[in-house]
Amino acid sequence: MSQPAGSFQLQIDQVQDYEFRVRFDKPSLPELVVDEPPPLGKEVGPNPARLLAAAVGSCLSASLVFCLNRAKIPVRDLTTNVSVDLTRNDRKRLRIGRVSVELHVAVDDPTEVASCVDAYEDFCVVTQSVRDGLNVEVGIDLRASATPGPPQAEPVTP
Secondary structure, eight states: SSSSOOOOOOOOEEEEETTEEOSSSTTTTTEEEEOOTTSSSSSSSHHHHHHHHHHHHHHHHHHHHHHHTTTOOOOOEEEEEEEEEEEEETSSHHHHHHEEEEEEEEEEGGGHHHEEEEEEEEGGGHHHHHHHHHOOOOOOOOOOOOOOOOOOOOOOOO
């Protein structure tokens, strides 16, 4: 990997149990509630796997629109369907095994889009990052709380 070309930060706060509030680094962006489905959470928001699927699908959609706009090909309609298969690894932990994306795009003349169809995926930051694998650095800061909070839910393995 080369030197960073930019960066951004998020803040994620636990609301209760498996429900979290995501605060983005731009005041114009609304907070997002993330939660696990039952039996772990209450599903008051999408879970991280769904957010990853949304990120891949919307990034591919935006990359295709960008390419078509640069080629001065008006997009009349675009719908993207994302399917995710969950699998278990050798330790029986759930993992995203496959993400399948199908873009349905309507343009005036489909024969004009060949160059975009060949190139747009390469410009999708999220999809290409996931495909190439990510360097995920993790740290944890353990500290005693000043005031005892509500008890944490016990982890449940689905």
